[in-house]
Amino acid sequence: MAKKQYTYTCMVEYPDGRVENLKELPPEEQERLAILWGQRMAAAFSEYYSNHPDEFARL
Numbered sequence: 001m002a003k004k005q006y007t008y009t010c011m012v013e014y015p016d017g018r019v020e021n022l023k024e025l026p027p028e029e030q031e032r033l034a035i036l037w038g039q040r041m042a043a044a045f046s047e048y049y050s051n052h053p054d055e056f057a058r059l
Contacts, residue, residue, distance in 0.1 A: 009021060009022075009023075010022035010023070012025065012033065
């Protein structure tokens with residue numbers, strides 16, 4: 001049986017409602033979003049592990 005190939009597309013939705021393909025954005029905008037999303041992820045992890053210190057201890 002042949003392996004199925006899956007594809008995906010990452011879309012970015014802006015506050016003004018427009019939606020764009022992440023790969024089609026200029027490199028500067030991709031970098032800005034990478035920094036923003038990294039900061040959001042760090043904040044989410046920090047909040048989670050602050051509320052669940054036992055989970056952090058398992059790491």
